[in-house]
Amino acid sequence: MNMNKALLLAALLLPGSLLANPHEKQLANGMRVIVKEDRRAPTVVHMVWYRAGAMDEKDGTSGVAHVLEHMMFKGTEKVKAGEFNRIVAEAGGRDNAFTSQDYTAYFQIVPKAALPRMMALEADRMANLRLTSGEFASEVKVVMEERRMRTEDNPQSLVHEALYAAAFRAHPYRRPIIGWMDDLEHMTWQDARDWYRHWYAPNNAYLLVVGDVDHQQVFREAERTYGRLKARPLPARKPQNEPEQAGVKRVTVKAPAKLPYLAMAWKVPRLKDVDHDRESFALEVLAGVLDGGDAARLPRNLVRGRKLAQSAGAGYDGTVRGEALFTLSGQPAEGHGVAELETALREELRRIRDEGVKEEELARIKTQIIASQVYKRDSMMAQAMEIGHFEASGFHWRDYDKLLEKLRSVTPEEVQAAARKYFGDDSDDRLTVAVLDPLPIEQAKPKSNAKSAVAGRHAGH
Numbered sequence: 001m002n003m004n005k006a007l008l009l010a011a012l013l014l015p016g017s018l019l020a021n022p023h024e025k026q027l028a029n030g031m032r033v034i035v036k037e038d039r040r041a042p043t044v045v046h047m048v049w050y051r052a053g054a055m056d057e058k059d060g061t062s063g064v065a066h067v068l069e070h071m072m073f074k075g076t077e078k079v080k081a082g083e084f085n086r087i088v089a090e091a092g093g094r095d096n097a098f099t100s101q102d103y104t105a106y107f108q109i110v111p112k113a114a115l116p117r118m119m120a121l122e123a124d125r126m127a128n129l130r131l132t133s134g135e136f137a138s139e140v141k142v143v144m145e146e147r148r149m150r151t152e153d154n155p156q157s158l159v160h161e162a163l164y165a166a167a168f169r170a171h172p173y174r175r176p177i178i179g180w181m182d183d184l185e186h187m188t189w190q191d192a193r194d195w196y197r198h199w200y201a202p203n204n205a206y207l208l209v210v211g212d213v214d215h216q217q218v219f220r221e222a223e224r225t226y227g228r229l230k231a232r233p234l235p236a237r238k239p240q241n242e243p244e245q246a247g248v249k250r251v252t253v254k255a256p257a258k259l260p261y262l263a264m265a266w267k268v269p270r271l272k273d274v275d276h277d278r279e280s281f282a283l284e285v286l287a288g289v290l291d292g293g294d295a296a297r298l299p300r301n302l303v304r305g306r307k308l309a310q311s312a313g314a315g316y317d318g319t320v321r322g323e324a325l326f327t328l329s330g331q332p333a334e335g336h337g338v339a340e341l342e343t344a345l346r347e348e349l350r351r352i353r354d355e356g357v358k359e360e361e362l363a364r365i366k367t368q369i370i371a372s373q374v375y376k377r378d379s380m381m382a383q384a385m386e387i388g389h390f391e392a393s394g395f396h397w398r399d400y401d402k403l404l405e406k407l408r409s410v411t412p413e414e415v416q417a418a419a420r421k422y423f424g425d426d427s428d429d430r431l432t433v434a435v436l437d438p439l440p441i442e443q444a445k446p447k448s449n450a451k452s453a454v455a456g457r458h459a460g461h
Contacts (some may be wrong), residue, residue: 021389022397023215025222029231030203033222034387035215036398038380044211045384046118047107048049048126049392051206052199054101055172055322056237061191063179064301066099068192068200070139072106073097076128084121091117101173102321103392109381112212116221119207123225126200136189144185146341147178152445154253155436163263163434166251171242172293194285203231206391210384240306242267242323248428254437256444259310261436262338263329268422268430270324275408276401279319282401282418283326288365289357290314290328290348295364297329297348306345308336317401319393326422340433349423356416369407 021034075081088095093110108118151157162177168174179187207226211220245267271280285333290298291314292437298312312330328349330343376382387397 004204008027011220018303023219023273024397025219027202027223029227029229029434031222031226031229032206033219033226034208035208035213035218036208036210036299036383036387037213037215038383039212041380042212043109043380044112044115044209044213044337044414045107045380046115046122047105047208047384047388048122049105049206049208050199051103051204051320051392051408052195053099054175054177054279055240056199056235057172057175057195059175060183061181061187061195062175063147063305064187064191064195065104066178067136067140067143067184067187068098068195069099069104069106069292070143071131071136071192071196072125074132074135074139075131076124076130078124078128079121084125087117088114093118100392101177105388107381107384107391112217115209115211115213115218116225119221119225123229126202126205126226127229129196129200131189131193131196133189135343136192137353140187141319143178144181145186147181151176151178152181152460153231153389153419155257155438156261158253159261159263159436162251162253163265165430166249166434167265167267167325168242168323171240172284173322197232198235201232201234202226202229204234205416206388208384208388208391210380210387216236224305230356238314240322245430248434250436251432252437253434254442256441257436257438259331259334260338260438260443261329261331262341263327264342264436265325265327265434266422266427266430268320268324268326269318270320270367271318271393274395274402275300277413278406278410279326279418281406281410281420282414282423283316284318284407285362285365285416286352286415287314287316288369289352289415292365292368294432298328298345301348302330302344303342307333309333309341312341312345319395321393342433348420352416352419353423359412361409362412362415366410367410372402 008319022034024035025033027033030066054062057064073081073084075083079087085095088110089111091114093108093114095106097104097106097110106122108122110118110295151161163177165174198335207222218391268278269277271277290296291312294300298314302309302312310333313328315327315329316322316324329340332338373386376386386400390400390403391397396448425438
């Protein structure tokens with residue numbers, strides 16, 4: 001570890017990290033402006049986050065949040081289609097956007113001198129997007145091709161899509177972010193227009209700026225650009241709580257593949273209160289014990305030790321707007337099956353329930369988790385993503401360092417207690433299992449020739 005990283009780690013581990021310096025202002029129209037000054041390079045990250053993602057869609061319009069993200073690059077009355085990207089590139093920057101279940105965000109990484117222009121451009125398309133039926137028809141075909149290449153031609157993606165669709169009966173996380181193909185085929189430009197009119201308003205967005213800036217200057221520029229936009233009434237967000245599950249759910253996906261694949265998901269609590277919740281932090285550390293690097297239990301015991309699996313992993317994210325899942329997944333090695341792998345994964349959880357974890361193991365995992373957060377702070381984009389995601393999940397950036405302190409305070413007893421509570425004898429009542437049953441590779445459908453459809457800047461979403 002070099003001296004700079006050591007200093008960063010030391011600063012983070014102090015209560016009330018000195019690195020936590022964002023400044024905040026709320027405009028009269030309800031839009032929040034968050035600025036993090038970081039003067040290590042003459043660049044700036046400019047992001048606009050909308051509190052609207054796939055979970056806010058309605059049945060029959062799945063994928064519309066992502067489609068509208070694509071349409072946001074089609075221009076306004078002032079800026080023609082493609083000109084937004086050209087202006088960013090000519091300034092020496094880059095831009096893109098992404099859609100999740102919980103939010104949609106747009107960003108530019110540019111030299112600091114270009115920031116006022118970026119703010120003006122983004123404010124313009126927040127209020128003045130030009131939507132036409134012709135451009136929509138073309139762009140939705142791009143999204144459909146993206147779905148074919150990223151999901152329908154990817155067996156493991158199909159398994160995870162089926163896992164979520166089976167795990168959730170009422171909660172909107174059951175729908176894929178990219179949308180069901182049938183919904184995309186029947187989507188109209190009016191659907192995209194309605195989504196834009198409902199959710200793209202300053203009072204449903206926050207501006208995040210990280211980089212070589214003065215926060216007061218950013219506030220003034222935000223007033224000049226975003227501050228001119230009018231707030232609008234937002235649709236009511238009704239609770240969409242998942243009913244209690246009453247037994248294990250199993251689903252099988254048949255698709256051409258060399259090997260089978262297994263994905264398991266248990267319903268567990270999400271983080272609601274940074275100050276008082278403990279279980280969410282214990283579950284995150286538990287995921288790290290199982291899959292926190294090469295020395296973690298799953299790769300050590302199942303991949304390298306028993307050579308039962310080609311891959312094995314665990315995951316948990318408690319900072320979500322909706323329901324949280326704790327997942328285990330893996331691909332059995334040749335000569336082994338998914339039933340054997342499922343038994344082995346369950347056995348790893350049972351060992352933690354019965355035997356607990358050693359203090360040294362826990363210390364290694366917590367150091368890994370915290371160090372990864374520290375290293376992220378070397379990147380302006382990573383800092384912006386951390387703050388943005390945390391805010392989108394319903395928390396406040398001021399609480400982020402609290403989250404890290406809570407992770408540091410998790411005890412072996414809390415990890416074992418979480419394992420006993422959520423993966424004990426009755427855990428199957430909260431469990432969904434999805435399995436890939438491989439078909440011969442020769443049964444794979446011919447790949448689409450429409451490569452140009454996904455060659456644009458949004459192909460990675």
